[in-house]
Amino acid sequence: MNPIEERIEKFIGSHRLLTLATTDEHLPFCCNIFYVFHPANGSFYFMSAAETKHIQDALKQPVVAGTIVSGDVSLAKIQGIQFTGRFFQPKEVEFEEAKRLYMKKFPVAHFITSSLWAIEPDFIKMTDNTLGFGKKILWSRTCGAVSQV
Numbered sequence: 001m002n003p004i005e006e007r008i009e010k011f012i013g014s015h016r017l018l019t020l021a022t023t024d025e026h027l028p029f030c031c032n033i034f035y036v037f038h039p040a041n042g043s044f045y046f047m048s049a050a051e052t053k054h055i056q057d058a059l060k061q062p063v064v065a066g067t068i069v070s071g072d073v074s075l076a077k078i079q080g081i082q083f084t085g086r087f088f089q090p091k092e093v094e095f096e097e098a099k100r101l102y103m104k105k106f107p108v109a110h111f112i113t114s115s116l117w118a119i120e121p122d123f124i125k126m127t128d129n130t131l132g133f134g135k136k137i138l139w140s141r142t143c144g145a146v147s148q149v
Contacts, residue, residue, distance in 0.1 A: 022057035045098040058087040085121035
């Protein structure tokens with residue numbers, strides 16, 4: 001895996017809520033989920049009940065998309081990412097590490113019986129107006145930092 005570009009990784013690590021987009025029979029669905037990001041393998045981890053629509057959709061069609069945005073609405077300070085990736089359920093060693101990270105970030109999760117899930121992004125586009133209006137940083141798992149436009 002090519003490491004995620006440093007500015008993108010820092011942005012992702014400083015937030016905790018993402019919007020996940022799934023599809024079923026070509027019908028889109030979005031939901032918000034609390035996540036933890038693991039920079040060592042570049043994956044998002046989150047908890048959710050297996051019965052939820054977004055999990056059922058992702059189990060059928062594991063190619064997902066999502067966004068993370070900053071809360072700042074000032075045009076000059078807008079930052080956010082859009083991504084596509086592969087949904088899966090972590091197993092064994094990865095599961096234990098992901099669970100430890102998630103519980104550390106969200107201690108209340110100790111009382112939740114939901115399952116742990118993962119998204120491995122394959123493409124990320126970050127918009128960062130702090131670099132100039134409309135500036136983008138592109139990253140892909142296969143190529144690494146693609147460009148800054």
